[in-house]
Amino acid sequence: MMTTFASFNLNPAIAKAIDACGFETPTPIQAKSIPIVMAGRDLMASSQTGSGKTASFVVPMLHRLMERSGTGRRGPRALVLTPTRELAVQVQEEVRRFGKFSGLTSGIVVGGVGYGPQYQLLSRPLDVLVATPGRLIDHLDQKKVDLSNVEFLVLDEADRMLDMGFVKPVRRIAGYTPDSKQSLLFSATLEGEVRRVATDLLRQPELVELAANKVRHEGIEQKLFHVDNVDHKRRLLDHWLGDREIKQAVIFTGTKRRADRLAKSLALSGHSCAALHGDKTQGQRKRTIDQMRDGSVKLLVATDVAARGLDIDGISHVINYDLPMVPEDYIHRIGRTGRAGATGTAISLVAPEDREKLRDIEKLTGNRLVGEHLKGDEPKIPLTVVIPKAPKPAPRGRGQQGGGQGGGQGRAPQGNGQGRNRNGGGGRPGGQPQGGGRSENRGGSRGPRPARA
Numbered sequence: 522m523m524t525t526f527a528s529f530n531l532n533p534a535i536a537k538a539i540d541a542c543g544f545e546t547p548t549p550i551q552a553k554s555i556p557i558v559m560a561g562r563d564l565m566a567s568s569q570t571g572s573g574k575t576a577s578f579v580v581p582m583l584h585r586l587m588e589r590s591g592t593g594r595r596g597p598r599a600l601v602l603t604p605t606r607e608l609a610v611q612v613q614e615e616v617r618r619f620g621k622f623s624g625l626t627s628g629i630v631v632g633g634v635g636y637g638p639q640y641q642l643l644s645r646p647l648d649v650l651v652a653t654p655g656r657l658i659d660h661l662d663q664k665k666v667d668l669s670n671v672e673f674l675v676l677d678e679a680d681r682m683l684d685m686g687f688v689k690p691v692r693r694i695a696g697y698t699p700d701s702k703q704s705l706l707f708s709a710t711l712e713g714e715v716r717r718v719a720t721d722l723l724r725q726p727e728l729v730e731l732a733a734n735k736v737r738h739e740g741i742e743q744k745l746f747h748v749d750n751v752d753h754k755r756r757l758l759d760h761w762l763g764d765r766e767i768k769q770a771v772i773f774t775g776t777k778r779r780a781d782r783l784a785k786s787l788a789l790s791g792h793s794c795a796a797l798h799g800d801k802t803q804g805q806r807k808r809t810i811d812q813m814r815d816g817s818v819k820l821l822v823a824t825d826v827a828a829r830g831l832d833i834d835g836i837s838h839v840i841n842y843d844l845p846m847v848p849e850d851y852i853h854r855i856g857r858t859g860r861a862g863a864t865g866t867a868i869s870l871v872a873p874e875d876r877e878k879l880r881d882i883e884k885l886t887g888n889r890l891v892g893e894h895l896k897g898d899e900p901k902i903p904l905t906v907v908i909p910k911a912p913k914p915a916p917r918g919r920g921q922q923g924g925g926q927g928g929g930q931g932r933a934p935q936g937n938g939q940g941r942n943r944n945g946g947g948g949r950p951g952g953q954p955q956g957g958g959r960s961e962n963r964g965g966s967r968g969p970r971p972a973r974a
């Protein structure tokens with residue numbers, strides 16, 4: 522039988538807000554997680570942005586907060602930690618959306634903005650605080666935040682948070698919260714450091730593991746083009762940008778500098794284009810995202826960190842101009858398209874030196890992408906060439922023997938123009954998001970005054 526939101530028996534104020542959002546059926550992660558959290562259990566869930574995971578914790582958390590009243594003392598009753606300020610802003614937006622009729626309050630504490638208003642926010646009772654670990658630690662060090670009333674601790678995108686070097690801050694923050702709290706952890710992977718943190722922080726958690734990486738990204742068509750070099754990348758990009766199917770695209774580059782350069786060059790070619798990366802001020806970032814939302818900017822050239830949490834419905838294409846350093850970011854990146862049930866296309870440009878990265882991505886996603894090429898602009902470097910590994914030291918006393926064998930990465934010669942990899946139909950939101958460096962984790966666009974949730 523299909524689960525419905527009504528079957529959860531949610532607090533009427535929360536149920537009304539869900540209705541107002543027009544959500545009819547819970548996504549798979551919501552169907553599984555909401556009852557667990559409502560029952561007061563700790564939860565560890567593998568999840569992707571785009572799967573509806575934010576509501577899967579926000580909805581039952583607000584419900585639980587409505588069941589009891591707070592102590593009236595300063596500090597938050599629920600604390601949600603996110604890796605980046607963008608994600609923090611989005612989580613708070615969902616808190617406000619689903620808490621619209623609840624009277625619950627929420628606030629946000631992230632880096633890159635002034636401390637004063639945050640001090641004020643933290644000096645009062647607050648139902649939900651969404652924070653990035655770095656800035657929250659600053660407040661803890663200054664004794665400006667009291668976490669002793671925390672009933673709920675949520676670690677959102679825990680893998681990313683730990684990748685960004687927040688292991689200690691997260692553990693420290695958790696250490697200031699009461700043992701009696703309910704804890705939830707959401708992460709793309711539940712292995713390694715994430716698993717260790719979960720084991721330490723959660724109490725007999727229920728485990729929700731949805732479709733592995735392999736079957737995610739319904740509705741996103743993944744394509745791959747082999748290229749010779751950066752000039753070749755640019756030619757292909759120009760070709761696609763002439764294509765009317767691209768409504769809006771996020772183009773990922775490996776560095777901030779490359780993002781700036783490409784954005785500038787695309788703007789010179791007449792495209793409405795902006796760059797988004799960690800060197801942008803909070804104001805600039807907010808403006809750029811608003812312009813993407815209202816459609817006045819069509820192309821966003823971004824680094825991984827900056828694009829984490831981007832939730833813009835109109836993005837029809839993600840272009841991996843440079844492949845990501847970490848394979849998980851591939852999943853985050855392509856999840857910028859195909860949001861909320863829409864379909865999207867993700868195109869990756871793979872230069873000869875990227876083959877190892879490609880192999881890692883394929884391993885992670887379980888998808889072997891068949892390379893395509895643009896007729897008349899095929900790669901000149903044969904794809905079957907095996908790049909030799911560093912030669913083994915020659916056995917003593919003998920001459921240099923033939924070097925390495927190569928890693929067997931030679932790909933089947935290119936495409937026949939099909940390389941498509943559509944995983945099933947659309948329907949449910951099904952993608953994920955972004956990544957990044959600590960330095961990019963500043964700022965928050967939302968004012969720190971407690972908002973009616």
Ligand code: AMP
Nearest residue numbers: 544546547548570571572573574575950
């Ligand atoms: P998330 O995975 O939390 O980033 O959510 C991805 C998108 O799906 C957001 O735009 C949500 O508003 C939307 N969404 C979440 N839950 C549902 C649902 N049950 N029905 C329709 N859309 C949803």
